[in-house]
Amino acid sequence: MTTQHPTDPSPGAAPSVAGAVRAAGARTAPGRPALSGIRPGFGAFVREHGGHGRLVVQPRMGFADAGAMRDGLAATRAARARTVGTVTLDSHTRVGWLEAAASALRDGVPLNGYPIVTHPAAVTGRMLSGIRDEHFPVQVRHGSARPLRIFRTLAELGLDASEGGPVSYCLPYGRTPLADAVAEWAAACELYAGLREFGLEPHLESFGGCMLGQLCPPSQLVAISVLEALFFARHGVRSVSVSYAQQTSAAQDREAVAALRLLCSELLPTDDWHVVVYAYMGVYPRTPHGARALLGQAADLAVRTGAERLIVKTTAESLRIPTIEENVEALEYAAGAVAGAPPPPVPFAASVAATDTYREAAALVDAVLDLHPDLSRALLLAFRKGYLDIPYCLHPDNRGSTRSYIDADGWLRWEDTGALPIGHLVEPSRSRAVTCAGLLADLTHVSTRADEAALAASRELPSG
Amino acid sequence: MTDALDNDPGTRPAPTGGDDRRRPTVVVTTVASDSHTWNLVFLQLLLEELGCHVVNLGPCVPDELLLERCREARPAAVVVSTVNGHGHQDGLRVVRRLRADDLLAATPVVIGGKLGVDGDSTSHAAELMAAGFDAVFEDGAETLTAFRRFVGALEGTSQGALEPHHTEHTIGVPV
Ligand code: B12
Numbered sequence: 001m002t003t004q005h006p007t008d009p010s011p012g013a014a015p016s017v018a019g020a021v022r023a024a025g026a027r028t029a030p031g032r033p034a035l036s037g038i039r040p041g042f043g044a045f046v047r048e049h050g051g052h053g054r055l056v057v058q059p060r061m062g063f064a065d066a067g068a069m070r071d072g073l074a075a076t077r078a079a080r081a082r083t084v085g086t087v088t089l090d091s092h093t094r095v096g097w098l099e100a101a102a103s104a105l106r107d108g109v110p111l112n113g114y115p116i117v118t119h120p121a122a123v124t125g126r127m128l129s130g131i132r133d134e135h136f137p138v139q140v141r142h143g144s145a146r147p148l149r150i151f152r153t154l155a156e157l158g159l160d161a162s163e164g165g166p167v168s169y170c171l172p173y174g175r176t177p178l179a180d181a182v183a184e185w186a187a188a189c190e191l192y193a194g195l196r197e198f199g200l201e202p203h204l205e206s207f208g209g210c211m212l213g214q215l216c217p218p219s220q221l222v223a224i225s226v227l228e229a230l231f232f233a234r235h236g237v238r239s240v241s242v243s244y245a246q247q248t249s250a251a252q253d254r255e256a257v258a259a260l261r262l263l264c265s266e267l268l269p270t271d272d273w274h275v276v277v278y279a280y281m282g283v284y285p286r287t288p289h290g291a292r293a294l295l296g297q298a299a300d301l302a303v304r305t306g307a308e309r310l311i312v313k314t315t316a317e318s319l320r321i322p323t324i325e326e327n328v329e330a331l332e333y334a335a336g337a338v339a340g341a342p343p344p345p346v347p348f349a350a351s352v353a354a355t356d357t358y359r360e361a362a363a364l365v366d367a368v369l370d371l372h373p374d375l376s377r378a379l380l381l382a383f384r385k386g387y388l389d390i391p392y393c394l395h396p397d398n399r400g401s402t403r404s405y406i407d408a409d410g411w412l413r414w415e416d417t418g419a420l421p422i423g424h425l426v427e428p429s430r431s432r433a434v435t436c437a438g439l440l441a442d443l444t445h446v447s448t449r450a451d452e453a454a455l456a457a458s459r460e461l462p463s464g
Numbered sequence: 465m466t467d468a469l470d471n472d473p474g475t476r477p478a479p480t481g482g483d484d485r486r487r488p489t490v491v492v493t494t495v496a497s498d499s500h501t502w503n504l505v506f507l508q509l510l511l512e513e514l515g516c517h518v519v520n521l522g523p524c525v526p527d528e529l530l531l532e533r534c535r536e537a538r539p540a541a542v543v544v545s546t547v548n549g550h551g552h553q554d555g556l557r558v559v560r561r562l563r564a565d566d567l568l569a570a571t572p573v574v575i576g577g578k579l580g581v582d583g584d585s586t587s588h589a590a591e592l593m594a595a596g597f598d599a600v601f602e603d604g605a606e607t608l609t610a611f612r613r614f615v616g617a618l619e620g621t622s623q624g625a626l627e628p629h630h631t632e633h634t635i636g637v638p639v
Binding site for chain 2: 090091092094095097100104109110111112143172173174175212213214283316319320321392393394395400433434435436439440443
């Protein structure tokens with residue numbers, strides 16, 4: 001049917017969770033009826049320690065070698081900040097090409113993440129043992145449009161927190177048809193929800209707040225995040241988080257996170273949800289000063305909007321995979337930047353609901369939900385009709401009739417809304433021809449501003 | 465055997481009003497494990513502005529698909545762009561396969577981007593050149609200047625000054 005690298009061909013097969021959860025240091029005592037004692041997991045931890053001006057901080061970290069991965073987690077745990085750990089998977093595993101991951105491990109070729117399906121379960125079990133516990137939950141981050149194989153491995157290892165989504169891990173991540181991603185994500189959620197039978201509360205975070213990392217106007221990021229969290233919930237996952245990646249304007253970003261919170265409180269069928277802010281996901285500043293300043297602004301955004309968790313970026317972001325030390329530095333920098341921040345005032349729902357971002361996001365969510373009672377069908381229809389449409393996305397299931405621009409105040413706006421059901425809410429703008437130089441200028445708007453501010457600041461220092 | 469992106473390459477209208485027959489066709493692609501696309505969009509626009517006709521294969525291109533598309537398009541050059549850090553591994557395999565193909569053995573093939581996971585501390589250029597690439601453009605100050613020179617030398621581009629070509633870009637992969 002497709003030419004993709006083969007992923008697991010039997011989505012419906014039952015996971016061999018039972019034995020594996022126990023083998024990996026099961027949390028349910030043998031013989032105890034599992035359902036009676038569900039351990040609080042990732043979601044509960046973040047809600048306990050984050051929010052109201054406090055932040056749980058998290059790296060984007062992944063190394064091929066189990067020893068390095070363990071060192072990275074240990075250093076994250078020991079950082080002077082309230083942290084949770086991350087195991088980011090490598091790109092071969094993401095696309096399901098396990099042979100390439102295996103040959104890289106065999107030949108000692110460095111990978112851009114931890115090949116969790118390829119390392120034997122015992123290796124991963126040892127890697128985590130004594131580090132991951134109720135004081136230090138660990139989340140697995142991947143980027144797979146066909147995630148069943150990965151989720152089966154996570155279930156077997158008793159790893160109860162992950163992320164992604166049928167849209168956000170499909171359109172920006174390759175060429176898998178959206179219909180295949182939606183079907184496999186539905187099955188993966190159901191498999192993951194089954195962990196409750198073993199006393200775990202599985203947690204899923206939507207990556208919808210990122211969508212290509214840059215140049216997608218905030219209202220659509222908010223809408224996709226909410227829709228994916230609903231998708232998780234409808235497929236049995238009760239502990240969820242929604243994401244929002246810092247964009248081009250701090251004021252607009254605050255408006256967006258407020259809109260995200262309001263929509264979640266209106267629509268999600270669970271109380272166990274929280275917001276995670278991502279430090280800028282597009283082209284990152286090159287100077288260490290610029291990189292830190294941007295991270296500081298992301299932390300500020302998170303605490304001012306009551307977000308519970310922040311995923312950091314390091315000073316190496318623009319260049320290469322960061323080292324453990326660079327990750328720790330970023331975690332401590334972000335936590336330090338907002339330590340002692342007062343709890344933010346809770347915004348009035350009515351004033352949030354009057355903002356452009358909320359109105360556009362709500363219109364997108366409502367229009368999609370109205371397309372079909374089955375959310376999987378609704379999402380597919382939405383992309384077919386152009387009710388959701390990501391600017392500059394090359395995926396064939398994306399219409400490609402929307403465009404964005406950065407206005408004089410630095411707000412990321414719609415230049416062309418294509419068939420999005422928000423035409424009545426958006427002022428039409430003059431559309432410009434796309435040029436190579438113009439695209440680069442938009443892509444580097446944030447990094448250039450941060451780098452120039454850093455250089456200007458260093459010039460003001462007394463020379464010597 | 466179909467792939468979502470793998471329909472008839474000829475059905476999407478050519479991206480320019482100009483006479484395409486005189487413009488060299490360049491295939492822009494990435495490697496199987498790499499999902500980054502802003503680099504591909506950027507290169508497509510750059511190459512079109514330099515007077516090329518571009519076939520953009522999009523993200524995560526399996527080796528077989530790349531070979532198939534190149535055999536069809538018989539491009540003046542193949543430009544591989546990859547930034548996820550697996551470029552040295554995936555790139556070696558891809559170029560060996562292109563070189564082993566009778567139709568493509570002599571086609572200029574170049575690669576660029578972030579080819580490893582440790583920034584500029586390890587250069588992969590020598591190994592990649594030995595495996596069959598005609599040029600390797602690792603990130604650096606002069607990279608794009610050198611690349612423009614390479615493109616300018618392809619037959620049919622507006623050589624010399626490489627004035628920006630007036631182009632209506634249609635961003636996307638051939639559908
Ligand atoms: C946006 C982004 C994403 C988006 C991509 C969305 C999309 N569909 O494109 C998302 C969030 C999805 C993403 C995912 C991942 N990413 Co990413 N991403 C970035 C980021 C932040 C910006 C890239 C960008 O948009 N650049 C704009 C374009 C126009 O420029 P460019 O790609 O940098 O290319 C320039 C040059 O390299 C050169 N060039 C590129 N190719 C070629 C080819 C030729 C011939 C020539 C001459 C020049 C050339 O020209 C361009 C202009 O100067 C970079 C870091 C950064 N730069 O700040 C990381 C980065 C590229 N990502 C990285 C990684 C590892 C990943 C992941 C594997 C996740 C992970 N483990 O962290 C996944 C990819 C999964 C996969 N299967 O590949 C790493 C790569 C590390 C390395 N090489 O050492 C980076 C550097 C971040 C980091 N420091 O860890 N990413």
